[in-house]
Amino acid sequence: MVSKTITPALPDKIITGKEAGLVLCAECYKVHRYIPDAEQECRCCGAELYQRKPDSINRTWAFLIASMILYIPVNTMMIMNVAYFGTDEPSTIMGGVILLLQMGSHAVAFVVFVASVLVPLFKMIGIMLILFSLKYKVNMTDRQRIKMFRFIEFIGRWSMLDIFVVSILAALVHITGVAEITAGPAATAFGTVVVLTMLAASSFDTRLLWDYKRKNYKNIELNQEPAAD
Amino acid sequence: MQVVVTGRSQVINSRILLCHECDLLIENQEICETCKVQCPRCGHVLYKQKHNTISRSLAYALTALICFYPAVTQPIMILEMLGLSQQQSLISGSLILLREKYYVVAILTFLSSCLVPLFRLLLLTYVTLSITLNYYHKSLIWSFRLFHEMEEWGMLEVYMLGIIVAVVKLLSMAEIQPGFGLWAYAALLLSSILATTALNPHEVWDALLDRKTREEPC
Numbered sequence: 140m141v142s143k144t145i146t147p148a149l150p151d152k153i154i155t156g157k158e159a160g161l162v163l164c165a166e167c168y169k170v171h172r173y174i175p176d177a178e179q180e181c182r183c184c185g186a187e188l189y190q191r192k193p194d195s196i197n198r199t200w201a202f203l204i205a206s207m208i209l210y211i212p213v214n215t216m217m218i219m220n221v222a223y224f225g226t227d228e229p230s231t232i233m234g235g236v237i238l239l240l241q242m243g244s245h246a247v248a249f250v251v252f253v254a255s256v257l258v259p260l261f262k263m264i265g266i267m268l269i270l271f272s273l274k275y276k277v278n279m280t281d282r283q284r285i286k287m288f289r290f291i292e293f294i295g296r297w298s299m300l301d302i303f304v305v306s307i308l309a310a311l312v313h314i315t316g317v318a319e320i321t322a323g324p325a326a327t328a329f330g331t332v333v334v335l336t337m338l339a340a341s342s343f344d345t346r347l348l349w350d351y352k353r354k355n356y357k358n359i360e361l362n363q364e365p366a367a368d
Numbered sequence: 369m370q371v372v373v374t375g376r377s378q379v380i381n382s383r384i385l386l387c388h389e390c391d392l393l394i395e396n397q398e399i400c401e402t403c404k405v406q407c408p409r410c411g412h413v414l415y416k417q418k419h420n421t422i423s424r425s426l427a428y429a430l431t432a433l434i435c436f437y438p439a440v441t442q443p444i445m446i447l448e449m450l451g452l453s454q455q456q457s458l459i460s461g462s463l464i465l466l467r468e469k470y471y472v473v474a475i476l477t478f479l480s481s482c483l484v485p486l487f488r489l490l491l492l493t494y495v496t497l498s499i500t501l502n503y504y505h506k507s508l509i510w511s512f513r514l515f516h517e518m519e520e521w522g523m524l525e526v527y528m529l530g531i532i533v534a535v536v537k538l539l540s541m542a543e544i545q546p547g548f549g550l551w552a553y554a555a556l557l558l559s560s561i562l563a564t565t566a567l568n569p570h571e572v573w574d575a576l577l578d579r580k581t582r583e584e585p586c
Binding site: 145154157239244305307314317 | 385386389390391392393394402403404405407409410445449450452454460465468470472473474476509510520521526527529531532533570580
């Protein structure tokens, strides 16, 4: 059964739920009347109600900065050590990718490179760009910003790939004296980075992207009157 | 005036709609039940009709639960090297990392590839089974909320890719054989993906809140 897609017409006067004094329950999709300055719970499912996620921007910045700091040891320290007949061969994340290239498995090397190098970088830079776009003018349309954010949310979990690979290898290959693979400190750091970037994305409230634009519009109107704040 | 509108009825009966992602207020919208409805401003899908959603996701969730035990306890891969053989299952992998004192990695792996998916499947089975049997209990509401909240922390598919990458890395070193756990894991992955794609949360909320309002209006 293929269902028809309907896009309602954009109303002439754009009003958000916040401006209309309404609040949408993030869990069960019910619409309630918003009571200002009160802790409000959804009467239907008991979830906390808020028009915008509390402290969204500050929390996102905090998680983002923490993950950026941890990203340094991720790339400089070793993620796993391969002891093969007594010779140690520690490798970093990039080292692992290069090793896979040398082995001739280009497709897998590409997948690992995307998941553990490109994805975390893209995620951190993307979230930062979106946060900056709330303060400064960035040459992006609203649709582009929301699409970028949805993409960031979608790809985030895939960077766990390297953590899983390390844990599988460490479990499978531990024949003492012959071949032994152990995890390195970068694995811990990398796991934390992935969790932190996921938390950063989930604490960001997408509705702020549209609020900002309206605030700007208001500023334009206000600027015509002197002494407006 | 009291404005309380539910998931499906929010779209079908009511005059007020709020977009989840951009908070746009859409009023007086006539919408058919079998359509997919998109927000005109940000493109977020507000509502999408799915066929037989509750019984289908119940069936897939039960299938996934059956596959779960072999998937985590049976060896996923068997490595042979110089006549020695070594096995690895999902649980043994996490245990070895714990013994090597990589607590963060071990716990993260165990949570995202085993515990969270199991918990979500149990919650989904509980909710869909209760709706099918027309049973209602207060705990259903938070069960479904929890199911929704844990969504991004279950990473079965990423672990599957991890298995493939690990195999490629080991090919030059030793001989590798797939274990029974691998097939069970693949089946678990497939059925749990199908369970979540078949699920329409709006319809589940409608069914749950319908039963709830019989006891106390909300």
